[in-house]
Amino acid sequence: MMESALLVLLAYLGGVLTIVSPCILPVLPFVFARSGQPFARSGLPLLAGMALAFAAVATLAAVGGGWVVAANQGGRAAALALLALFALALCWPGLAERLARPLVAAGGRLSQALPASATGWRGIASSALLGVATGLLWAPCAGPILGLILTGAALQGAGAASTLLLLAYAAGAATSLAAALLLGGRVLALLQRGLGGGQWLRRGLGAAMLAGVVAIGFGWDTGVLARWSLASTAGLEQRLVDGLQPQRDPGPAMAMAMPTSGGPAMMMQAGAAPSAAPSAGAAALPVEGVAPPLDGATQWLNSAPLTAADLRGKVVLVDFWTYSCINCLRTLPYVKAWAAKYRDQGLVVVGVHAPEFAFERDLANVRRAVQELGIGYPVAVDNQFAIWRAYANRYWPAHYFIDARGRVRHHHFGEGGYAESERVIQQLLQEAGAARVAPGLADVQAGGVQQAADDAALHSPETYLGHQRAERFASTPPAAPDRAADYALPAAALALNAWGLQGRWTVGAESATLDAPAGRIAFRFQARDLHLVMGPGPGGKPVRFQVRIDGQPPGPAHGIDVAADGSGTVTGQRLYQLLRQPGEVRERSFTIEFLDPAVTAYAFTFG
Numbered sequence: 001m002m003e004s005a006l007l008v009l010l011a012y013l014g015g016v017l018t019i020v021s022p023c024i025l026p027v028l029p030f031v032f033a034r035s036g037q038p039f040a041r042s043g044l045p046l047l048a049g050m051a052l053a054f055a056a057v058a059t060l061a062a063v064g065g066g067w068v069v070a071a072n073q074g075g076r077a078a079a080l081a082l083l084a085l086f087a088l089a090l091c092w093p094g095l096a097e098r099l100a101r102p103l104v105a106a107g108g109r110l111s112q113a114l115p116a117s118a119t120g121w122r123g124i125a126s127s128a129l130l131g132v133a134t135g136l137l138w139a140p141c142a143g144p145i146l147g148l149i150l151t152g153a154a155l156q157g158a159g160a161a162s163t164l165l166l167l168a169y170a171a172g173a174a175t176s177l178a179a180a181l182l183l184g185g186r187v188l189a190l191l192q193r194g195l196g197g198g199q200w201l202r203r204g205l206g207a208a209m210l211a212g213v214v215a216i217g218f219g220w221d222t223g224v225l226a227r228w229s230l231a232s233t234a235g236l237e238q239r240l241v242d243g244l245q246p247q248r249d250p251g252p253a254m255a256m257a258m259p260t261s262g263g264p265a266m267m268m269q270a271g272a273a274p275s276a277a278p279s280a281g282a283a284a285l286p287v288e289g290v291a292p293p294l295d296g297a298t299q300w301l302n303s304a305p306l307t308a309a310d311l312r313g314k315v316v317l318v319d320f321w322t323y324s325c326i327n328c329l330r331t332l333p334y335v336k337a338w339a340a341k342y343r344d345q346g347l348v349v350v351g352v353h354a355p356e357f358a359f360e361r362d363l364a365n366v367r368r369a370v371q372e373l374g375i376g377y378p379v380a381v382d383n384q385f386a387i388w389r390a391y392a393n394r395y396w397p398a399h400y401f402i403d404a405r406g407r408v409r410h411h412h413f414g415e416g417g418y419a420e421s422e423r424v425i426q427q428l429l430q431e432a433g434a435a436r437v438a439p440g441l442a443d444v445q446a447g448g449v450q451q452a453a454d455d456a457a458l459h460s461p462e463t464y465l466g467h468q469r470a471e472r473f474a475s476t477p478p479a480a481p482d483r484a485a486d487y488a489l490p491a492a493a494l495a496l497n498a499w500g501l502q503g504r505w506t507v508g509a510e511s512a513t514l515d516a517p518a519g520r521i522a523f524r525f526q527a528r529d530l531h532l533v534m535g536p537g538p539g540g541k542p543v544r545f546q547v548r549i550d551g552q553p554p555g556p557a558h559g560i561d562v563a564a565d566g567s568g569t570v571t572g573q574r575l576y577q578l579l580r581q582p583g584e585v586r587e588r589s590f591t592i593e594f595l596d597p598a599v600t601a602y603a604f605t606f607g
Helices: 002-020 022-032 039-063 067-091 093-113 121-137 144-156 160-195 199-217 224-228 234-244 326-345 363-372 386-390 418-431
Strands: 299-301 315-321 347-353 379-381 398-402 407-413 484-487 499-507 512-514 519-525 529-535 543-549 567-570 574-580 588-594 600-606
Touching: 002 160, 039 160, 299 363, 315 326, 315 418, 326 347, 326 418, 363 379, 398 418, 407 418, 519 529, 519 600, 543 574, 567 574, 574 588
Parallel strands: 315 347, 347 379
Antiparallel strands: 299 379, 315 398, 398 407, 484 499, 499 512, 499 519, 512 600, 519 588, 529 574, 529 600, 543 567, 543 588
């Protein structure tokens, strides 16, 4: 009981923090548009309608599947049109009068039909309707607290507890907005008395509302504003989670864990964490625990949602991956080969896509990657990390091998160990009573980015460009978090594994974004392959680039995403292979110059 009360308080406080979250900024003009009217009959119904609309959409999103997302997009479009019309009416009183005529006539008829005591409800109803429209537009940042609530709702299904938490979150947001509305009303009253008129104020609010509609329509409320804001609440929310959530013994690796915030703790590098399971050649594989269910996925690709009942009697390989992870891409040919070779003998492969970067949460991006990579087995989209936490997982890639009775019998983290893993599959199929298990090992011939790394020549680590995890940054000035700055590369040659920026860049938490043409990134590396995770400008506008190695076009050392003359184009949010060196591998200087602005660079990886 005490724990439930703490969760409700946590949800409420998370909602209160929404007022300083960047995603709420486009909604504020709609709220302040009612600040000059009585709070009880105007502001309060608006906030109540907004909170209820948000709670309803969030509840459906948590338990209803992908169809409600499309429905909410329609609701957002209708709400945008309604609020744009309302904003135009504020800017031009003549338009407001024309729009109001049929409503006034209807109101007159309603006034005649209603008793005198009921006519006051019309203003309340109109404010509540505006609040519902605003609630459809409200997309709070999915920080730790909201992620906890939605994950819990998805895991537990529709119920009083989930609804109560969502309402507490919405009530917290409404509380902070109410305080802003009351304060805003006093400020507006002072301005009106001091300046003797309100028409300019109406037009200003109308212009602000139109700006908000444009911002939401172009997705800036969750994109640009989230990058620019200096008032991100994720850290503060995390401290609330840590402070109010009771401490628990994590228990065995396979124990169900209470959903907590954020993403994975670290990324798996090849060979960094050997499997703890014994050799598949042992007389019997150990039982590591009962496999958690897969019902926390936000979406399923290539399959309807798979339940424990659906998988009972099958041998299951659960593969945690994300589509821009080079280690995952190099493991993928083996996973696909096993899925094809043993499908008819009782093996089910389930890919659990747990995103590392924000763009990997975009379902269209994941769907496109699954298609381009030729993945035909079921993929659970784990955007809220519900399945990740259930497995207490920490790595990409991670493989969990589950027997026909639903028990985890083996696991492997990272690349390699393919022969051992395939023998585990064969042994579990034999235990399950498969009539004939295909002998031998799959013959996998991988190329492109999926080709195995040259470990003997690999002396450069994965390197992130966002300020949260950046290391060995050599440019001047030092990285300025979340604001545009002009950077210069050092005059001297870079040290091994040092990197830097040239030009005007904004270094965000997980990436660096170019704010003007002719920006460059330089890296001193030693590896056969060099990759860079990148994305194009707003709206997917392509960004042209030129690659140089030791100051020259790469020639035969070009990667699959670069021509021999070093030219290439960023067209989507993914990993790009820029270099693959033939022959001897030694220290080299790499530069990439972007001819167009707005490219976003996330991380270097090597092979």
